[in-house]
Amino acid sequence: MSPFPFSSQDRNGSPFSSPAPITAAEYEFIRQIVYEHSRINLGPSKKELVMARLSKRLRALNLNGYSDYINMLRTPAGKDEMTNLIDSISTNHTYFFREPQHFDFLTQVVLPQFCEQDGAKRGATSGTFKVWSAATSSGEEPYTISLLLDDYFSRIRGWNWNILCTDISTRVLAKAQEGIFSKDRLGPVRPDWLQRYFDKGVGESEGFYRVKPELRRNLSFRALNLLAPSYPFRDSFQVVFLRNVMIYFDRETQEELVNKIYPLIQPGGYLIIGHAESLTNVKHPFKLVKPSIYRKA
Numbered sequence: 574m575s576p577f578p579f580s581s582q583d584r585n586g587s588p589f590s591s592p593a594p595i596t597a598a599e600y601e602f603i604r605q606i607v608y609e610h611s612r613i614n615l616g617p618s619k620k621e622l623v624m625a626r627l628s629k630r631l632r633a634l635n636l637n638g639y640s641d642y643i644n645m646l647r648t649p650a651g652k653d654e655m656t657n658l659i660d661s662i663s664t665n666h667t668y669f670f671r672e673p674q675h676f677d678f679l680t681q682v683v684l685p686q687f688c689e690q691d692g693a694k695r696g697a698t699s700g701t702f703k704v705w706s707a708a709t710s711s712g713e714e715p716y717t718i719s720l721l722l723d724d725y726f727s728r729i730r731g732w733n734w735n736i737l738c739t740d741i742s743t744r745v746l747a748k749a750q751e752g753i754f755s756k757d758r759l760g761p762v763r764p765d766w767l768q769r770y771f772d773k774g775v776g777e778s779e780g781f782y783r784v785k786p787e788l789r790r791n792l793s794f795r796a797l798n799l800l801a802p803s804y805p806f807r808d809s810f811q812v813v814f815l816r817n818v819m820i821y822f823d824r825e826t827q828e829e830l831v832n833k834i835y836p837l838i839q840p841g842g843y844l845i846i847g848h849a850e851s852l853t854n855v856k857h858p859f860k861l862v863k864p865s866i867y868r869k870a
């Protein structure tokens with residue numbers, strides 16, 4: 574097996590003195606601009622985190638302080654920097670088989686509902702099973718889904734499947750698209766699936782695994798701000814995974830978002846949100862199936 578290349582996102586290790594702490598006015602400016610662009614709602618408790626993340630941007634841009642950074646954001650060049658700012662601020666934490674009940678629900682309830690299996694006339698005999706991973710981060714979520722779909726559809730004929738993977742952060746999306754994970758990230762993947770669905774890196778890629786191309790070709794990756802006024806696709810999905818992203822948004826934004834996603838779900842399809850999230854107090858047309866799982870009638 575030939576070694577596969579992987580990009581290094583190493584930061585240069587040049588010495589850099591810490592900038593002066595961010596002032597209240599500077600923090601407020603950052604807070605507002607982040608909210609306007611992504612609706613990520615940074616409370617006062619996030620000040621330390623913002624400083625830590627932005628100090629890396631200052632270093633990358635050779636700037637001395639937060640005020641220089643803010644001045645730059647106000648110039649035309651600041652428009653491009655917005656992507657980096659949101660990248661730095663957003664939390665991309667994710668892992669394979671996170672919140673496993675959702676994946677059990679997918680294989681035990683959703684797939685048999687849509688797809689005929691073993692002669693049990695529950696769903697259609699052919700078609701395309703479409704999933705949207707709407708805050709895909711570095712890819713652990715959609716690749717987990719891909720393993721399950723490939724395994725499922727290897728046992729029944731007539732079906733194709735694909736997964737649309739979107740995120741606001743182009744940095745994590747690039748990582749997701751590569752589909753390369755270190756061995757320690759793959760702990761929750763069954764050993765036989767690791768062999769079946771991943772190429773093992775050798776040489777300088779030792780310790781890394783790459784999702785096989787047969788699987789990767791069913792995933793498409795697109796940068797997308799969920800709060801954009803409209804989405805550049807018309808597809809409709811049997812399932813939308815919208816997990817661990819609404820936690821950043823206020824109630825109005827959550828309401829706007831789930832109502833915008835509703836028409837993109839096929840009748841009888843599902844919206845799955847994170848366990849720590851809830852649509853209580855949010856007006857929406859979905860039926861609650863069980864905590865964090867909603868269905869379109």
Ligand SMILES: C[S@@+](CC[C@H](N)C(=O)[O-])C[C@H]1O[C@@H](n2cnc3c(N)ncnc32)[C@H](O)[C@@H]1O
Nearest residue numbers: 663665666667708710741742798799816817818
């Ligand atoms: C914690 S990760 C969730 C990853 C995965 N869904 C999971 O549950 O493990 C949250 C992701 O939401 C993305 N995000 C935050 N605001 C967003 C927005 N307005 N539009 C699209 N993605 C956003 C972040 O870039 C980040 O990758």
